[in-house]
Amino acid sequence: RILSVGAYSPSRIVDNDEVCLKIDSNNEWIVERSGIQERRYAAEDESVLDMAVKAAKIAVERAGIDPSEIGVLLLASCTYPYLTPSAAVQVAAQIGAVGIPATDISSACAGFCYGVGMASDIIRSGNAKYALVIGAEKLTDWFLDDDRSIAFLFGDGAGAVIIGPSDTPGIGPTVWGSDGTQTAALGIAPSFIEQRKDPANNVPMLYMQGQTVFRWAITEMARVAKEAVDAAGITVDQLDAFIPHQANNRITDALVRSLKIPEHVHVSRDIVTSGNTSAASIPIAMSRVVSEGSAPSGGLALIIGFGAGLAYAAQVVTLP
Known part of the structure; x- marks a missing residue:
């Protein structure tokens, strides 16, 4: 856990x-x-x-x-x-x-x-x-x-x-995967090799097809999140917190609606003051949940990350 x-x-x-x-x-x-x-x-x-x-x-x-x-x-x-x-x-x-x-x-x-x-x-x-x-x-x-x-x-x-170790499991099964057919939707390009071979190329920079990523996230990630909840052997009613990757508040809103997350479940919206911090967004948001007492220690949280690849992973965890 x-x-x-x-x-x-x-x-x-x-x-x-x-x-x-x-x-x-x-x-x-x-x-x-x-x-x-x-x-x-x-x-x-x-x-x-x-x-x-x-x-x-x-x-x-x-x-x-x-x-x-x-x-x-x-x-x-x-x-x-x-x-x-x-x-x-x-x-x-x-x-x-x-x-x-x-x-x-x-x-x-x-x-x-x-x-x-x-x-x-x-x-x-x-x-x-x-x-x-x-x-x-x-x-x-x-x-x-x-x-x-x-x-x-x-x-x-x-x-x-x-x-670390725990007498009772505190991390549910991971539901993860990827869709390599959509690598062009989000990434960093050109490569350093391409830039070295032709200095006329731009230096590598982040790019994103925003609408493509948005549509994928609100459709596919609701399914992945539901599978993670099911794999943990619980229902969304038993969650204390929902801590998604802080990509966009509209994506979070769509996931909350699709999953029918009850009002008593704390929904992380750390993006309001932190922006999108990619791989750092979930642990930063989780730290805020714990430090502010937004969900109880020992409570259940659904976490889900999704982004370039396109890649995704989700699990239900027990909060520290």
């Missing part, structure tokens, strides 16, 4: 009015289309690694364990700028967990839930007692601030959880 959660958000707050200094838009349009009022931007010299380490240290401290007890580290990110070595091995070293198996997960916004599923299986197999799963992103490195299609959506940050 998840024993603890920690999050780190950069100090710089960027509201919609500031974003609109570079794009032809306004606060009302951004709020209507996404629900976002502000987001956090990392400092120029603040990296994915820096944010991941800060979130990880909080999660480790709250779990009451020593970093040396961590048996595996999984780091979900699509914005770490180096192909190798992985970010995970460097985070492990910086938090004092040298020598453990550590690897990155490149599943974009679904990455954190992929990590939770993998960590749960690793612990069940006996290959580790504790697992550290991190989602960390610096999306501001990967888009132009005058790109009207996406500049208002994204923010930076990191979140982390410690997963």
